[in-house]
Amino acid sequence: MYSIPMRCDFFELLKAGHEHVDIIGRSLGSGVTAYVAAKRQANRLVLITPYDSIRNVAAMHYPWLPVRGLIRDPFPSDQWAAEIDEPTLFIVAGQDRVIANSRSAALEAAFKRPVEKLMLVEASHHDLWRYPAYPPTIQRFLAGGRSGVE
Numbered sequence: 001m002y003s004i005p006m007r008c009d010f011f012e013l014l015k016a017g018h019e020h021v022d023i024i025g026r027s028l029g030s031g032v033t034a035y036v037a038a039k040r041q042a043n044r045l046v047l048i049t050p051y052d053s054i055r056n057v058a059a060m061h062y063p064w065l066p067v068r069g070l071i072r073d074p075f076p077s078d079q080w081a082a083e084i085d086e087p088t089l090f091i092v093a094g095q096d097r098v099i100a101n102s103r104s105a106a107l108e109a110a111f112k113r114p115v116e117k118l119m120l121v122e123a124s125h126h127d128l129w130r131y132p133a134y135p136p137t138i139q140r141f142l143a144g145g146r147s148g149v150e
Contacts, residue, residue, distance in 0.1 A: 020044075021042050021043055022046070022142050023037055023044075023046070024138070025048065025050075027098065027125070030047040030049065030050035030077065031054065031075030031076075031077045032075070034050070034075075034080045034081065034084065034107075035075075035080050038081070038083035041085075041086075044086055044088075044089070044144075046088075046091070046138055046141065047088065047090050047091070048090075049093055049096055049128070050077060050092075050099070050103075050104050050107050051075075051104065052076075052104075052107040052110065053074050053076045053077065053079075053103075054071055054073070055068045055071050057098075057100070060100055077107050078107050079110075082111075087116070088111065088113075088116070089116045089118065090107075090108060090116070091120065091128060091134065092117060092119050093124055093125050094119055094121035095121075095122060096123075096124060096125045097125060099125060116141065118134075118137045
């Protein structure tokens with residue numbers, strides 16, 4: 001298991017050598033990314049297949065188990081979202097069977113500022129990269145322009 005505070009230390013090392021640092025997190029990594037963005041000042045934030053809390057994701061997959069009490073690191077991105085000031089892009093897979101769209105929508109609602117969002121309607125959790133809009137949307141957003149989506 002990795003340490004989230006350690007990720008903040010790594011961010012500080014990057015920030016020391018660069019004027020602007022963008023952060024990208026995918027799936028479970030979107031929770032770590034949300035934490036770092038809440039605790040440090042990044043330039044821009046990209047969350048790919050993000051979720052509000054791993055506890056909520058697990059509870060959807062295993063409703064018959066007491067998973068909320070079993071998960072040690074809940075990655076409560078929805079709690080960290082209120083501390084995030086950076087421009088943020090969400091990339092959501094419309095056919096995601098790992099992170100339900102409702103979990104991404106709950107996280108989006110927790111942000112105090114609007115996020116840009118690319119919804120890849122036909123994409124699954126594992127094949128986002130195959131869709132033509134995926135790379136240029138991220139590139140435009142990180143270049144400082146609007147992503148061209150919502």
